[in-house]
Amino acid sequence: MASTITGAQALVKILEAEGVKQVFGYPGGAVLPIYDALLDSEIEHVLVRHEQGSVHMANGYARTSGQVGVCMATSGPGATNLVTGIATAYMDSVPVVIITGQVATSMVGTDAFQEVDITGITIPITKHNYLVKETKDIPRIMKEAFHIARSGRPGPVLVDIPKDVASDICIAEPSDKVELRGYKPNYKGHPQQIERALKMINQSQKPVIYVGGGVINSRATEQLLEFAEKAQIPVTTTLMGLGSFPENHKLSLRMLGLHGTPFANYAVTQADLLIGLGVRFDDRVTGAIEKFAPQAKIIHIDIDPAEIGKNVGVDVPIVGDLRLVLIDLISKLEPQEHSEWLEQIRRWKAEHPLQYGQGGKLRPQYVMEKLGELTNHNALVTSDVGQHQMWAAQYYAFERPRGFLTSGGLGTMGYGFPAAIGAQMADRDALVVAVTGDGSFQMAMQEMGTAVEQDLPIKIMLFNNNCLALVRQLQHFYCDKRYTAVNFTGNPDFAKFAECYNAVGLKIETPEQVEPVLKEALNNGKLTIIEVKISEEELVLPMVPNARGLDEMVEFPYGEE
Amino acid sequence: MKHTLSVLVENRPGVLTRIAGLFARRGFNINSLAVGETEDPEVSRMTIVVDGEDERIIEQVTKQLNKLVDVIKLNDITQDEFVDRELIMIKVCCDSSNRAEIIQIVDIFRARIVDMGRNTVIIEATGDGGKVSAIETSLKPFGIKELVRTGKVALVRGAKNRHNE
Numbered sequence: 001m002a003s004t005i006t007g008a009q010a011l012v013k014i015l016e017a018e019g020v021k022q023v024f025g026y027p028g029g030a031v032l033p034i035y036d037a038l039l040d041s042e043i044e045h046v047l048v049r050h051e052q053g054s055v056h057m058a059n060g061y062a063r064t065s066g067q068v069g070v071c072m073a074t075s076g077p078g079a080t081n082l083v084t085g086i087a088t089a090y091m092d093s094v095p096v097v098i099i100t101g102q103v104a105t106s107m108v109g110t111d112a113f114q115e116v117d118i119t120g121i122t123i124p125i126t127k128h129n130y131l132v133k134e135t136k137d138i139p140r141i142m143k144e145a146f147h148i149a150r151s152g153r154p155g156p157v158l159v160d161i162p163k164d165v166a167s168d169i170c171i172a173e174p175s176d177k178v179e180l181r182g183y184k185p186n187y188k189g190h191p192q193q194i195e196r197a198l199k200m201i202n203q204s205q206k207p208v209i210y211v212g213g214g215v216i217n218s219r220a221t222e223q224l225l226e227f228a229e230k231a232q233i234p235v236t237t238t239l240m241g242l243g244s245f246p247e248n249h250k251l252s253l254r255m256l257g258l259h260g261t262p263f264a265n266y267a268v269t270q271a272d273l274l275i276g277l278g279v280r281f282d283d284r285v286t287g288a289i290e291k292f293a294p295q296a297k298i299i300h301i302d303i304d305p306a307e308i309g310k311n312v313g314v315d316v317p318i319v320g321d322l323r324l325v326l327i328d329l330i331s332k333l334e335p336q337e338h339s340e341w342l343e344q345i346r347r348w349k350a351e352h353p354l355q356y357g358q359g360g361k362l363r364p365q366y367v368m369e370k371l372g373e374l375t376n377h378n379a380l381v382t383s384d385v386g387q388h389q390m391w392a393a394q395y396y397a398f399e400r401p402r403g404f405l406t407s408g409g410l411g412t413m414g415y416g417f418p419a420a421i422g423a424q425m426a427d428r429d430a431l432v433v434a435v436t437g438d439g440s441f442q443m444a445m446q447e448m449g450t451a452v453e454q455d456l457p458i459k460i461m462l463f464n465n466n467c468l469a470l471v472r473q474l475q476h477f478y479c480d481k482r483y484t485a486v487n488f489t490g491n492p493d494f495a496k497f498a499e500c501y502n503a504v505g506l507k508i509e510t511p512e513q514v515e516p517v518l519k520e521a522l523n524n525g526k527l528t529i530i531e532v533k534i535s536e537e538e539l540v541l542p543m544v545p546n547a548r549g550l551d552e553m554v555e556f557p558y559g560e561e
Numbered sequence: 562m563k564h565t566l567s568v569l570v571e572n573r574p575g576v577l578t579r580i581a582g583l584f585a586r587r588g589f590n591i592n593s594l595a596v597g598e599t600e601d602p603e604v605s606r607m608t609i610v611v612d613g614e615d616e617r618i619i620e621q622v623t624k625q626l627n628k629l630v631d632v633i634k635l636n637d638i639t640q641d642e643f644v645d646r647e648l649i650m651i652k653v654c655c656d657s658s659n660r661a662e663i664i665q666i667v668d669i670f671r672a673r674i675v676d677m678g679r680n681t682v683i684i685e686a687t688g689d690g691g692k693v694s695a696i697e698t699s700l701k702p703f704g705i706k707e708l709v710r711t712g713k714v715a716l717v718r719g720a721k722n723r724h725n726e
Contacts, residue, residue, distance in 0.1 A: 119575070120575075120578070123578065123579055123582055124582060124586055127630075128629075128630040131575070148630060180630060181633050182570075182571065182629070182630050182631055182632050182633040182634075183630045304628070305624050305627070306621065306624035306625050306627075306628055309617060309620060309621075310621060313617075
């Protein structure tokens with residue numbers, strides 16, 4: 001094969017060898033040779049409506065399947081339209097390989113038509129990136145890109161390929177080995193540190209396990225359950241960690257942080273030991289950092305050494321793959337009881353549950369609770385960013401890993417629906433629900449066309465208050481209720497919008513409609529928008545105000561105490 | 562306290578951008594950075610001097626640098642025995658009245674005169690940061706017209722090398 005194929009064909013061969021089934025993309029001039037080569041492959045191309053959708057879809061595909069997601073765009077605006085999605089994947093450690101076309105090498109650096117320095121632009125938001133200068137490098141670089149994207153702490157890798165590099169004859173044989181002398185992730189935890197951690201766990205009276213997305217990435221959820229049960233330690237998760245530990249389990253404290261449960265936030269504040277697993281002590285989790293877990297010793301286990309000690313000082317650092325480290329810990333751990341501590345937590349749960357007023361109005365919290373019930377807490381839920389995201393996190397009660405896809409780190413509006421498309425492409429049999437708001441959905445609703453084309457029966461649960469109500473909530477608390485630039489007066493009828501795509505449009509306007517309409521939507525087997533009309537005055541609570549500690553949260557809206 | 566980092570990196574286009582960009586976006590201050598090819602043409606050595614009062618910042622700098630795929634090996638040699646040098650070239654105003662005095666200073670510092678014009682001389686000196694600063698101070702009274710100074714380069718003393726360090 002050596003002398004008869006082009007760079008583009010060599011690239012497609014690597015994609016096939018890597019097990020890629022789908023590529024999400026949008027064509028253009030500079031990427032023509034790669035599209036041409038893809039035509040002769042079994043790999044399916046999913047044509048999107050906006051490049052940003054393609055990278056979010058690859059993200060949703062990767063987070064659902066655990067495989068590397070792949071997306072593709074042309075040079076210039078095609079590439080720059082990917083930027084938000086690349087940053088989204090980077091912040092959430094999602095393995096995505098992004099292929100961009102580039103103007104021909106003779107034109108690079110001349111401000112040619114549709115030329116942009118996308119490798120320069122994406123240095124801060126990729127795990128690594130490449131500008132391929134010679135065709136013979138394509139097989140090696142593509143292998144490296146997949147290896148880097150999926151190993152260690154996963155992340156996006158971009159490969160920028162000039163048009164002539166893709167269309168020239170490729171003389172290199174693909175090699176199976178990847179040799180990167182500057183990249184060697186450490187997987188096995190240091191035995192001495194593991195001993196120290198065990199000692200600390202044995203001495204602790206009030207331990208808490210604090211879990212993030214890393215547990216899902218390292219496929220360590222079974223080990224987490226075993227560890228927590230054997231040690232009888234309560235577990236709280238970050239937004240990214242939701243689903244890694246069953247939320248209906250008696251050891252579950254559910255989500256902590258800015259909009260976390262009171263009992264999670266109290267437990268962390270009172271804890272004498274905090275065991276961080278695949279987390280990064282993000283500001284949405286810690287609140288005022290000096291007030292975070294003030295009495296706790298900290299064990300931090302993560303595959304990325306740079307996360308350890310970045311935001312808080314750590315007593316026992318363990319760099320390694322969570323699954324392997326947890327297996328080590330479990331094998332040496334004596335079963336424990338923390339009955340007094342767990343009793344205290346039971347009291348907090350009874351005295352400070354998540355709650356909202358009932359009073360006849362249609363409440364979004366109720367809708368999310370019902371959705372959880374009706375789907376056995378087992379649907380594949382994606383969310384956008386806003387109040388609905390927090391209600392989904394608080395009230396759905398996730399029971400399985402990879403059951404909640406949301407833009408946790410970057411907070412990208414317009415993520416949820418394309419991510420749902422990627423998720424459904426990865427798992428055709430799953431019940432996929434995209435929870436969104438009128439603001440977020442309008443950043444991605446052009447992808448309705450993609451969902452229709454691919455015949456995806458996604459349920460879009462759209463909370464509509466004609467308002468960017470999470471921003472409104474910030475203005476409520478921090479700007480003395482001077483509301484500005486948050487009201488949408490030109491919203492479409494979203495149910496009709498669905499119908500004009502030959503999808504189903506449903507509405508929920510009263511509490512009585514919730515159950516029957518949800519049941520109808522969940523069972524119709526069709527792409528469906530369920531528009532849920534809610535009040536713009538809803539607040540996401542509890543909430544930890546700026547610069548406060550986690551135990552200083554506001555639990556009730558003023559006047560409802 | 563200033564830290565001296567000796568960093569071996571892939572000798573490829575764009576590596577300097579990755580490293581400089583990392584410092585800029587994470588708010589780390591570079592005191593100086595010198596880079597050049599090593600005995601292996603595929604590898605460059607960077608000597609980076611970082612200002613870091615807080616040990617945690619230095620720890621973050623080194624960890625973040627280590628995360629870069631193009632960084633092969635990084636050593637904080639601050640506590641090691643090492644030889645370090647900077648090079649300075651200074652263009653000083655010079656006429657017959659003070660030429661002798663300037664030449665005397667050049668001799669004392671074991672520096673060299675590398676160019677002589679009608680009204681100026683260019684002096685070249687190498688040494689550690691202290692020596693280089695001292696010659697600059699000594700020549701200042703004559704009127705410095707232009708000056709250029711490299712960053713620090715450093716090598717650890719003794720048998721250690723990049724294959725076994």
